[in-house]
Amino acid sequence: MKTVNISHPLPAGIIAENAGPQIAALGQFDGVHQGHQSVIRSAVKLAQAKGVPAAVVTFHPHPKDVMKKGNYEGNLTPLQEKQELLAAMGVDILYVVDFNESFSQLSPKAFVDGMLLALEIQTAIVGFDFRFGHKGEGDAEMLRALGAGKMNVEIIPPFELEGQKVSSSSIRKALQAGELAEANRLLGHAYRLRGVVIDGDKRGRTIGFPTANLRLEDKYVVPAKGVYAVRSLVEGAWLSGVMNMGVKPTFQDGVTAPSYEVHLLDFDRDIYGQNLTVELISYIRPERKFPSIQELIAQIQADADTARRILESSK
Structure with missing residues (x-):
């Protein structure tokens, strides 16, 4: 074209x-x-x-x-x-x-x-x-x-x-309400975000779940804060993952601008500076604050397991 x-x-x-x-x-x-x-x-x-x-x-x-x-x-x-x-x-x-x-x-x-x-x-x-x-x-x-x-x-x-009637406005509303399945149904394809992998606080690596922190390349419609099962295009291959989109309330207060952190399953290579395309496949749960790091780690593991099941069944 x-x-x-x-x-x-x-x-x-x-x-x-x-x-x-x-x-x-x-x-x-x-x-x-x-x-x-x-x-x-x-x-x-x-x-x-x-x-x-x-x-x-x-x-x-x-x-x-x-x-x-x-x-x-x-x-x-x-x-x-x-x-x-x-x-x-x-x-x-x-x-x-x-x-x-x-x-x-x-x-x-x-x-x-x-x-x-x-x-x-x-x-x-x-x-x-x-x-x-x-x-x-x-x-x-x-x-x-x-x-x-x-x-x-x-x-x-x-x-x-x-x-x-399918419309862009109805899709925006569905995304912002956490109704990802409905948004994707109206789109006819998975909603995508694209950005470059930047340095983050590297906290995920210290708790056993390294993440790729994205700086979005454009002004996107921001979906509901929460955890998503995703597929990410990395170095020419689509990889399964779980993404947290939000303000990380367990670690910080008073933050309003969301961050985008993708944990790629069974992957541990350095991709800083690379462009990542992320397809949002399923909304798993809303973001919430955990009383302890241990409970957060347990929930992240459960989210990763959930994402793996969802992505395996959707292939």
Whole structure:
């Protein structure tokens, strides 16, 4: 998949290099959840039938982050994660639109004429609730009207699971409530965190459970504090582990920023400075304070055993 960073107005070079018949799914697609997948797969299927590239047009940074509005608490899928998921779905071109204050003022017509039609998008495929242009005044029907005679528009209906509409907001709420199974069900894949392994206080090693302490690479939606069964991509291999995400109340008070500590099962190599991708597979329990180090150690061992059972059964 080719990634093309674009901004308005489109430079002549970008148009020359990328314009041509193509089918494009338009949207923020934060999470690339099952609803988003229905839109993107429609674009890929149509593009393959017509023998043209399948494209996705998305926006970065997240508009809610730029405009400081609404309930933005971070990304479900930062850009790198989104790129990997889209590539796996068969997308040929990812257009990443620079969303800034100036772009937020753009009229729906200017967006369609200056970007979509300039790139010769034959068909734009959008979800039923797609909004665009200044103050979100453009919707799917306006997109159809603005493209009349030049660009077809297909509108994909809501995607539902057991009568529930799948949405990024419902996934955020599920993660924050500790309902990981529900979040992963709506996503259609395991929720992931990615970061670099940094030096910690090394307390885990002294009690027999060394951990990889992560500094997250992006602003993520933070799940509920607690202990999770996880799989971690380490040096090209997926390894089983258990992650504590929280403030370590047994050892410290007054801390509000969570830490991310991953104990990899049956692993004891130095991976400081390496990047780690962590898939959250199952929520084991909430974080709590223990009256003694011995009780904490016993609970960590029980958590590791629980994680091992869960991960073995989910293979």
